[in-house]
Amino acid sequence: MRPTRPAAAIVAALGLSLLAACGSSGTPATQGATTGGTAAVATPLPGAVGIDAVTASGPVDFKTAPKVKFTAKPVSTSTVTSHVLVKGTGPESTAKDTVFIRAQIFNGTSGKLLDDGYGKGRTAEGFRLARTDIVKGIAKGLTGVQRGSRVAFTIPPGEGFGSAGNTNLGIGPTDTIVVVADVKSVRTGLTEITGTQRPSPAGLPTVTFPDGPTKAPTVTIPKSAAPTRTEQATLIEGTGPAVQKGQTITAQYHGVLWKDGSVFDSSWQRGTPADFPIGVGAVIAGWDKTLVGKKVGSRVLLVIPPADGYGAQGMGDKISGTDTLVFVVDILDAY
Structure with a gap:
């Protein structure tokens, strides 16, 4: 991210x-x-x-x-x-x-x-x-x-x-x-998310962790058009406190492109969680809109179109202005 x-x-x-x-x-x-x-x-x-x-x-x-x-x-x-x-x-x-x-x-x-x-x-x-x-x-x-x-x-x-x-x-x-x-x-804080994962809703990518929750997941994109608005699904409901606007979250995350499933960013692949202020415009709108209110210990699937992502300008060499982003986010802490 x-x-x-x-x-x-x-x-x-x-x-x-x-x-x-x-x-x-x-x-x-x-x-x-x-x-x-x-x-x-x-x-x-x-x-x-x-x-x-x-x-x-x-x-x-x-x-x-x-x-x-x-x-x-x-x-x-x-x-x-x-x-x-x-x-x-x-x-x-x-x-x-x-x-x-x-x-x-x-x-x-x-x-x-x-x-x-x-x-x-x-x-x-x-x-x-x-x-x-x-x-x-x-x-x-x-x-x-x-x-x-x-x-x-x-x-x-x-x-x-x-x-x-x-x-x-x-x-x-x-x-x-x-x-x-x-x-x-x-x-x-937590080092990994535990609990039974729910299936992804129909029409959204599927998520599996073949190597366990401390390694990057496998995200499979459906053969359909990307959603035109931000979609979210809580795959595992945490039992910790709800994330509040203005807090910093500690998260493991994995980001792929809807168009081809290619990975553009992954804290799991880097081997360490990341920390972001949430709800204050420091990250993309799709994160701010969805992660505030989620409970610590949750695993969340996000599908974010350009309007709530990096906009028409895209980001770097991997994300174009028309790319829809898919994230799997494990919320390990909020402080």
Whole structure:
């Protein structure tokens, strides 16, 4: 699924925009992350101080912004370095989890507040740590945290925006980012859909999973004209909460063309689920119109004509302006 808006728009839709960077790559790791206390101390860069120079006071109630102080500056480390300011409870987060936080983000060189997750209208925001389109440092810094904890951690340039920095966000090429995060919850989403699949309605493609639910399905297109309006069918009804407008969904999906059954996009084939803001115009209208209201744990068949797809302009080399799209979507989570 290709987004319908520029990457920057998707970043903004995710909130905490300084931590979301479409185009970042790599799998989250635990190097330098806290596990059950204070992380192994990483030596600050010459002339700088480490994360221990950052303190925060006030309750962890997810309503009151912490009072963050830098006892010395600049804060600059060569690796992601964490410190638990308030210990939480429950299991520690892993790369399989989504962590919900309210956070304040600072430039470690100046101590300037760059983004305030406690600002007006803001709420706790979720980050699935296995995503490849968030800054690697946020995934590392939020690995090993517990519900109800307050953690401070650094994101050096190599784990953030690289040597170019991000001047629009006030981050120079050598600046370390400092995050103070209150962890509201830690949740593990589904890894596959279970349940008995219903047959596709008459006239719509059939869907089978010959290699199991963790591999791409086989979609068979009927020998008939494509529908002229968006069609949908819930093949497996989930038991989770309904997807709400404005949430981000985690989904496995497989897209083929009605005209010949050829695959144009598939998260299953890439080997990892994808995450999309839903109901806010960040994806094609056919997804926004059909997936809001579906329950987590559902498998949905979608047939989307150009008007609710990529329009007369098509998309790339595979999708023309007259192509009807067929999707199988497994909704693994919504946050």
